[in-house]
Amino acid sequence: MNTIIQEVTDRIIERSQATRKAYLEKIERARKNGPLRGQLSCGNLAHGFAACNPADKADLRSMTKANVAIVSSYNDMLSAHQPYETYPQILKQAIAEVGSVAQFAGGVPAMCDGVTQGNAGMELSLMSRDNIAMGAAIGLSHNMFDSAIMLGICDKIVPGLLLGGLSFGHLPTVFVPAGPMPSGLPNKEKARVRQEYAEGKVGRDALLEAESQSYHSAGTCTFYGTANSNQLVVEVMGLHLPGSSFVNPGTPLRDALTKAAAVQATRLTDLGENYMPIGHVVDAKSMVNGLVALLATGGSTNHTMHLVAVARAAGLIVNWDDFSDLSKATPLLTRIYPNGSADINHFVAAGGMSLLFKQLLDAGLLHNDVNTICGRGLDQYTKEPQLRDGELEWVDGPQTSLDKEVLASVEQPFKPDGGLSVLDGALGRAVIKTSALKEPVCHIKAPAVVFEDQYALDEAFQSGQLDKDCIVVVRFQGPSAIGMPELHRLTPPLGVLQDKGYKVALVTDGRMSGASGKVPAAIHLTPEAYKGGLIGKVKDGDLIEINTATGELILHVDQAELDAREFAKVDLSMSHVGMGREMFGGMRATLTGAEEGACSLFYDQGPIA
Template sequence: MNPMIQEVTQRIIERSKQTRQAYLTKIEKARKQGPLRGALSCGNLAHGFAACNTDDKSDLRSMTKANVAIISSYNDMLSAHQPYENYPQKIKQAINEVGSVAQFAGGVPAMCDGVTQGNPGMELSLMSRDNIAMGAAIALSHNMFDATIMMGICDKIVPGLLLGGLSFGHLPTVFVPAGPMPSGLPNKEKARVRQAYAEGKVGRDELLEAESQSYHSAGTCTFYGTANSNQLVVEVMGLHLPGASFVNPGTPLREALTKAASVQATRLTDLGENYMPIGHIVDAKSMVNGIVALLATGGSTNHTMHLVAVARAAGLIINWDDFSDLSKATPLLTRIYPNGSADINHFTAAGGTGLLFKQLLDAGLLHNDVNTICGRGLEQYTKEPVLRDGELLWVDCPKESLDKTVLATVSEPFKPDGGLSVLEGNIGRAVMKTSALREPSCHIKAPAVVFEDQYALDKAFNDGDLNKDCVVVVRFQGPAAIGMPELHRLTPPLGVLQDKGYKVALVTDGRMSGASGKVPAAIHLTPEAYKGGLIAKVKNGDIIELNTSTGEFILHVDEAELASRELAKADLRDSHVGMGREMFAGMRASLTGAEEGACSLFFEQEQAL
């Protein structure tokens, strides 16, 4: 193993000894030999299978058959989740064919940041993750089930399902993806039209046409944002079938993989000899594998929060220093938009997850001694699925990349590190995704231009007030303030300034995810302005310095001057009422900071601390 990978893994293990043991004790207590529904009274059980057909009812009575819970994030407004419409019936049929039963246990909400960005609904986005986790837990609370199939794709949905699934860590759990839509308008052209719109060079009709050609059919968006990062991370953590993440919807291979995943769930239950619950798969080594794969591909910075929260749910404690040190050891091996012009389908054609994981394994950058839903070890995840004469098989992945402009090698990576920097200084701690920057590192020292929300920047940009070297500060966007929305709308105007030759950067306690692209963005700043972070004392003209090479993040203002300043206040009433936001006041108030996962959930094992 690479020494840094080993060192980080070991310190997570040591740091988490008490909480991990408390978690394992909890899930072992929940485990019972034989079908879990056997603990229910006759009345409870009768309610549990009342709506089943005669055969399923008989099987559930017998206490010899497995019962698999189906939890889905289906809705037909979001392209990524629309393919799930018919999955429950297909899953039930596949499970019936091997002598077990499946019941649709519950649905969870799925919202799309692509629809809500720049609108009030985005302020519910991050909190929806914890809502999904609780919804999944409620679905499983009937205690009728011996395994779980989770169906989710996008931003907060997969992390939420992971949180919910890990709270039932004694259950085997298989994640079933739906796949990306076929490629549409090239990403480079889409970015060009967006920037032209920001400059007023094209109108809304041209912009809408470009967007419609990009997002054009059922399936996940093809750029490498949080949705596709979710799929890759879940696969390398051993919760998908090998190579399942990026197979297009509606294809014979996609159908075969869904059926195979359904059957696999029945093989992992405590009724047989291959019991493998999710709580025994998600451990320190699998979490490190997830982070390494994320960094090697320049994946979504949202996971600097989501994976922290997921780890907590499994009794593990990780932090941004772990991300930073793993980034130093992990080479950047892919160029997928916004880190390049290729999309996720192009990545798959170039060699895909199988070749990526093989290279990382061969270089000692992934742990091989891990549990997966397919057994012990990650070697099987270096293969790719194919259909031959109607039979699903796994074959060796390509021996080398078929397009080295998209998928590079460990010996000749795009960058020597994973492109994630943790910045720290008197202003606080933040993360920056450097993998998409034009230069390998960022060092900027410029006057601050301060905004209390993302919308105010538009006027300053249109008025020409930002035509200068500057560090744009957008504050009161953190978890406790307004739910930490993604600030996608900032990227096109800041990109225009950059193209004009100005040195610009963004500092915010909000999120940007993969949308930061070529603009240096110090995001997830903690402590946030709403909780008294120093960002609340920044004034226009203050000099801010960011240096990813040294990790420095400095507000160059005399300490005496800072001490004399009062914290800025923001009127957030418009962000707390309307669009359902008033119902989330309690959750918003209980959200932890970004480095603690921006999480409102409390995990029992934390009492061990």
């Protein structure tokens, strides 16, 4: 093993001793001999299978067959989740054919950041993750099930399902993807039209046409944002079937993998000899594997919160220093938009997951002594699925990249590190994604231009007030303030300023998209302005310095001057009402800081160290 990766793993294990021990004890208490439904009273059980067909009802009464829970985030407004409409019947049929039973345990919400971006609904986005976790837990709480299948793909849905699934850590749990849409308008062209629209060079019709050609069918968006980062990380953590993450929907191979995943969920239950609950798959080593794969591919910055929360759900304590140190040891191996012009389908064609696994394992960058839903170790994940004469097989994948502009080697990476840095200073702690920047190191020192919300920037941009070197500060965007919406709509105007030759950057206590791109952005700043973070005292013209080489985020203002200043005051009431936001006041009040996962689920379990 790479020594840095081993050191980070060891310190996670060390700092998590008490919490991990408590977690394992909890899931062991939940484990019972025989089918879990055997603990129910006759009345409870009768309610649980009342609507089943006679054959399933007889199987569930017999206490000899496994019962698999299906939890789905299907809706047909999200392109990524629309294919899930037919999955329950496919899964039930495949499970019935091997002599077990499946029941649809519950549905969870799935909202799309692409639809809500720049709108009021986005302020529910991050909080929807915890809502999804609770919804999954409610579905599983009937205690009718011996294993679970989770259907989810996009931004907050997979982390939410992971959180919910890990709360039932005694259950074997298989995640089943639906795959990306076929390639449409090239990402580079889409970005060009967006920027031209921001400059006023093209109208809304041209912009809508470009977006429609890009997002054009069922399946996950093809850029490498949070959705595709989710799929890659979950596979590397051993919760997908090998090579299943990026097979297009509606294809024979996709259907075969879905059926195989259903069967696998029956093989892992406590009724057989291969019991493997999710709480034993997700441990310190598998978490580190997920982080390494995320960094090696320049994945979504949203996971600096999501994976912290997921780790905590498994009794593990992960912090941003772990991300930063792992980034230093992990070479950047892919160029997928926004880190390049290729999309996720091009990544698959270049060698995909099997080659990524092989390279990371050969270089000692992944722990191989881990549990997966397919057994012990990751060697099987270096193979890729194929259909041969209608039968699903796993065969050796490419040994070298088929497109070195998309998938590089450890020996000749695109960058020597994973492109994620932690910034620290009087302003607080923030993360910055450097993998998509033109230069490997970001060092900018410029006067601040301060905004209290993302919409005020538009007028300043249009009026030319930002035509200068500047660091844009957008505050009161944190978890407790307004739910920490993504601020991806700021990317086009800031990109225009950058292309005009100005040195620009962003500092915010909000989020950027999982598709954070070429504009330097110190994001997730904690403590947030709403909780008294120093960002609340920054004024227009204050010099701010960002330096990824030294990891510094500096406010060049005399301490005496800062002490004399009052914190900015802002009325957030209009962000707490409408679009359902009034119902989430209690959740906002319990959200932890960004480095603690921006999570409401563990407030009674003490802080994350």
